[in-house]
Amino acid sequence: MDGRKRPSDMTDSEPNEIDATPRASALIESLRSFGYSPATAIADLVDNSISANAQTIDVQFNWAGPDSTMRLTDDGDGMSPQQLTEAMRPGSSNPLDSREDNDLGRFGLGLKTASFSQARSLTVASRHGLTEPAASRCWDLDYVQRTDKWVVLTDNPRGRELETLLDGSTGTVVAWHELDRIVDDRPATDARARKSFLAMVHDVRLHLEAVFHRFIENGLHIRVNGAECQPWDPFLEGDGNTEVLQNEKLELLSPAGATRQIDIQPFILPHRSRLDASTHKRAGGQKGWNLQQGFYLYRRERLIVAGDWFDRGTKPEEHHKLARIRVEFDQDLDSLWALDVRKAKARPPASLKDDFVRIARATRKRAEEVYRSRGRKSVGPAPRKGHRVPVWSADTSGTSVKYVINREHPLLAATTAEPSTASVIGLLKLIESTVPVDHILSQGFRDERLIDSTPGSDEELRAMAVELFCALVRAGRSESDAKLIVNEAQPFDQEASFIQTLDGSRCK
Ligand SMILES: Nc1ncnc2c1ncn2[C@@H]1O[C@H](COP(=O)(O)OP(=O)(O)OP(=O)(O)O)[C@@H](O)[C@H]1O
Ligand SMILES: [Mg+2]
Known part of the structure; x- marks a missing residue:
């Protein structure tokens, strides 16, 4: 405690003071509006599990139309019954207090505000040590509305059910019921409602993969509806x-x-x-x-x-x-x-x-x-893994840049018997001299997606790769040699796994 007075410590007999205790029924509804999404709300619960040294955190959303629920289970240190009561209190700790190094909390609010933002009922069961019993507490916003009292429920059916999940283990289970901010009154059979619920679950997973990527990289397991979260590293x-x-x-x-x-x-x-x-x-x-x-x-x-x-x-x-x-x-x-x-x-x-x-x-x-540098990259001196054979090269030796088709590209070599014949060279020069530079520049380079320079569909690209591979095999190259050449040639250099499946016996 920080020595400050709680409203309940104050009496009207103290001079210059009037009791201004918040009205439970009003304030608890306002606590719902901190602007959480389902994903940021779950992340706030995951913070608590990590602070309690959990190794595995299991998040399970269950679709049942208006009766859908969420349950988060962790295998962390858990809480004694007294700690649990304290944890359920809005403002369970002072934001000005210093925290342990591994504590991700600050405000003493997250468990409550995150949960209330999505659900009208929050039940938490926890068990601190195997010698202590599990305990549970429940905030029921309808009950607070009715009684206008800051009270949590003990020994209620939802809590007792969660306590049984902690038989033989320590940890904490957080459950949300009446998810009025996530679902509406459409029944469980409504396909569109179910689809948007599942999309929300997917969003939650992606959010956790980003927010906690470092913890996941270091061995933390987070599962969302059974799917193991994979770390999302923003910097690759x-x-x-x-x-x-x-x-x-x-x-x-x-x-x-x-x-x-x-x-x-x-x-x-x-x-x-x-x-x-x-x-x-x-x-x-x-x-x-x-x-x-x-x-x-x-x-x-x-x-x-x-x-x-x-x-x-x-x-x-x-x-x-x-x-x-x-x-x-x-x-x-x-x-x-x-x-x-x-x-x-x-x-x-x-x-x-x-x-x-x-x-x-x-x-x-x-x-x-x-x-x-997109164009230059495919033509310039820094090919992928030091191997890529570009289609275009840029001649910057003069005062202006000249773009030239790479005469060494294997597709060019393989698809013409004699690439240096006058007609082929003429064709290449024709293309090089008519690159529509003015038109491209007039489009502006604000957005690279405006210029479609993809080589076609995946199928077309792969068909071209097969064609090149077979031409090389027919010309007497070994299969592994041919695969290497195809793999190093632009634009096939992004297709490594497909190229490995090529089979020379199909080239006849
Ligand atoms: N999964 C859990 N395992 C163990 N203890 C928990 C768990 N969840 C909450 N607690 C306890 O409940 C307290 C209150 O949690 P709450 O999220 O409301 O606030 P906080 O984590 O202290 O701060 P913040 O508002 O910044 O999240 C925590 O400080 C912690 O002691
Ligand atoms: Mg917290």
């Missing part, structure tokens, strides 16, 4: 093609007066041409590439903000989408970063604003260079 650090820019350490004075370092690491993600289609799609994130550019704020390994420039004058731009900057801060700096109750918002302290603007500008500049 394992990919090898991400550019890691200069790291910076900024200094900040903590509220306690200590000098603290803020670690800032800008990344330029690989250009689309360097990623296979599924990696590219997933790396885009839940909001998509464009909206996921900017700063990523981590607090104690937990992702709080996933892409924001923190600058009113700077909007997300297509040509800056490869810029992502990692920032880390500790929980004792929460007040300086204006962390919100949902742990979904924070912004840099005013004293760091100029540095953020400077680092953002430099990172965007480099991101734009990589973004615009």
